Amino acid sequence: MAALGSPARTMRGLLRELRFVSAATGRPYRGSAAYRYLVKAFRAHRVTGEKLCRAQHELHFQAATYLCLLRSVRAHVALHQEFHGKGERSVEESAGMVGLKLPRQPGGKGWEP
Amino acid sequence: MESVRGCCATRVCGAGVASLGVFCPGFRAGRPPRLSGAMWRRCLRLQDSGRRLRDQAMGGLTARMGPGPGPTTQPLARAYAPLTGGFEINLDHRKLKTPQAKLFTVPSEALAIAVATEWDSQQDTIKFYTMHLTTLCNTSLDNPMQRNREQLIRAAVKFLDTDTICYRVEEPETLVELQKNEWDPVIEWAEKRYDVQIGSSTSIMGPSIPAKTREVLASHLASYNMWALQGPDLACVPAGIEFVATQLKSMVLTLGLIDLHLTVEQAVLLSRLEEEYQIQKWGNIEWAHDYELHELRARTAAGTLFIHLCSESTTVKHKLLQE
Numbered sequence: 548m549a550a551l552g553s554p555a556r557t558m559r560g561l562l563r564e565l566r567f568v569s570a571a572t573g574r575p576y577r578g579s580a581a582y583r584y585l586v587k588a589f590r591a592h593r594v595t596g597e598k599l600c601r602a603q604h605e606l607h608f609q610a611a612t613y614l615c616l617l618r619s620v621r622a623h624v625a626l627h628q629e630f631h632g633k634g635e636r637s638v639e640e641s642a643g644m645v646g647l648k649l650p651r652q653p654g655g656k657g658w659e660p
Numbered sequence: 661m662e663s664v665r666g667c668c669a670t671r672v673c674g675a676g677v678a679s680l681g682v683f684c685p686g687f688r689a690g691r692p693p694r695l696s697g698a699m700w701r702r703c704l705r706l707q708d709s710g711r712r713l714r715d716q717a718m719g720g721l722t723a724r725m726g727p728g729p730g731p732t733t734q735p736l737a738r739a740y741a742p743l744t745g746g747f748e749i750n751l752d753h754r755k756l757k758t759p760q761a762k763l764f765t766v767p768s769e770a771l772a773i774a775v776a777t778e779w780d781s782q783q784d785t786i787k788f789y790t791m792h793l794t795t796l797c798n799t800s801l802d803n804p805m806q807r808n809r810e811q812l813i814r815a816a817v818k819f820l821d822t823d824t825i826c827y828r829v830e831e832p833e834t835l836v837e838l839q840k841n842e843w844d845p846v847i848e849w850a851e852k853r854y855d856v857q858i859g860s861s862t863s864i865m866g867p868s869i870p871a872k873t874r875e876v877l878a879s880h881l882a883s884y885n886m887w888a889l890q891g892p893d894l895a896c897v898p899a900g901i902e903f904v905a906t907q908l909k910s911m912v913l914t915l916g917l918i919d920l921h922l923t924v925e926q927a928v929l930l931s932r933l934e935e936e937y938q939i940q941k942w943g944n945i946e947w948a949h950d951y952e953l954h955e956l957r958a959r960t961a962a963g964t965l966f967i968h969l970c971s972e973s974t975t976v977k978h979k980l981l982q983e
Contacts, residue, residue, distance in 0.1 A: 550923050568781040580739055581777045584770060608920045609968050613774065615924045616961035620781075620790050623954040630947035 557610050558589055564617035585610070737779035739772035747772035751779060760802045771797070771969040792962030796903065800896035800970075812898035813881045817874050819902075819911040824931060826860045826867040826912075835937050842930055849921060850912045854880065858912065877911075884971045896970050904963035907956060917964045924961045928953065 551557070562582070569576035576582055592606045642649055738750045746765040749756035749772060756764040756779075766772050771793070778791045788795065820826075825843045829835055847858055856873040884897040905914040908931040916922040922930070929936060932953070939949055 550926055565777075568777055571781050571783045579777070579780070580773045584773050588770075604920065605968070608923075609770070609965060612924055612961050612965045612968070616792070616958055616965060619954040619957035619961065620792070623951065623958055624787070624790055626947065626951045626954060630951070 551607055551611055554589070554607050554610070557607060557614055558585070560614045560618070561585055561610060564614060564621070567621060568617070737776040739769065739776040741769070749776050749779070758798045758801045760804070762801055764797065764801065766797060768969045771966070774965070774969075790958075792959055793966060796900060796962060796966045800899050807899075809882065809898055812902050813878050816881060816898060816902045816905055816911060816914075817878050819905045819914075820858065820869050820874070820877070821866055822909075823858075823867070823912055824908070824910040826858065828860050828862045829934075830862050835934065838937055839933060842933055846912060846916060846922070846930065850915055853919065853921075854915070877915075884967075897967055900963050900967040900970065904960055904967065907959045907963065917960070918967060924957060924964060928957050928960055932956070 562576070562585075565576045565579060565582055565585075568581075569579055572579075588606060589610075592603045636644075639649055737756075739747050740750060741747050746767050747769055748763065748765055756775075758764055764775075766775070775791075775793050775797060778794055782791075825847060828839050828843075843860070847860060850856070851858055854876055856876050857870055858873060859867045861867045881898060881901060884901075901914060901918065904917060905911050908914060908927060910931055913922065913927045913931055917924065917927050935949070944950070
């Protein structure tokens with residue numbers, strides 16, 4: 548449970564992730580519903596850290612879970628783009644890898660118009 | 661449009677492509693294209709000024725009763741609260757529907773906002789494999805396999821028989837040590853918390869879970885309330901629990917997550933303990949290990965968030981029956 552960290556850190560991380568999401572929509576992140584909701588929720592359950600309040604802890608846990616979700620989705624998409632997003636190589640590229648070139652017929656192949 | 665067609669064909673849900681009729685135009689000839697992030701934005705920008713004038717004149721459309729919209733922002737995906745209670749999602753003023761064409765309604769505002777943010781974060785193509793919360797909500801609303809609560813709870817409790825945490829290796833020594841140090845505390849916590857017996861074993865048959873353990877845990881899971889809004893039998897919380905248990909391959913870890921005992925990162929680490937051990941020994945392969953790690957984290961986090969947001973509307977926790 549101590550692994551949750553401080554709520555301020557979770558909030559900072561969440562705002563950072565929301566900025567990434569808003570970069571996709573092109574709108575400022577302060578206008579998004581998620582930002583407004585988070586700010587309202589964190590203010591309402593202002594976490595002191597001294598008393599053990601179950602509602603505060605639950606909110607912090609949910610916020611940390613959401614942060615983990617946003618972060619890992621972004622990392623997953625980035626990894627996918629980098630390593631698995633290229634698709635198949637074209638025939639020319641594959642031939643070029645072993646030093647061959649595709650043949651060219653001046654009159655075109657028989658079935659092409 | 662090619663890219664949109666491609667990604668729609670790879671939907672995770674497995675529901676037929678035709679059921680996406682509202683959103684996926686490219687398949688039927690003659691339908692004008694309607695779905696692409698860039699197109700949405702372009703249309704919005706063109707219509708924006710005109711609509712703002714009209715909105716001010718009309719005092720806003722009646723459907724938009726959500727939390728006060730900002731003065732200059734017109735978001736693409738918005739969560740709003742209609743008169744009937746619960747929350748719906750608007751994509752460009754069209755209501756979001758599930759794959760079986762039911763209206764997408766959730767009881768929790770946070771969940772609706774999270775789903776709207778998921779839709780908002782899609783750029784040129786819609787990547788359904790990144791929208792875990794949407795998938796979970798759709799599955800709960802549609803219930804395509806027609807499973808009721810009892811089946812889901814039974815499936816979840818059945819996971820105990822093959823729980824990762826209860827299966828121990830006998831060699832190498834360091835791995836045995838690691839498993840003992842990391843997994844034993846979790847088992848002890850679960851045993852203490854629910855007053856049950858869950859052993860760990862090194863045999864191939866796995867631990868023998870007494871029937872009383874199963875009953876106690878089944879009754880505990882059954883005490884999580886469902887979406888009270890939809891009326892009869894929507895087993896969304898047990899569906900979420902079963903989802904997380906399937907991802908982590910462990911019921912004990914799922915219980916730890918539900919009870920806020922473990923964070924998502926910790927639970928994923930415990931679930932992948934042997935893999936992490938091998939990674940430390942032999943090295944990390946980014947495009948395989950990290951890829952799976954992030955995917956597992958994303959799914960687990962989505963499932964946990966779904967469980968918590970669905971069950972927080974009623975905080976009644978029944979006391980465990982102790983016979």
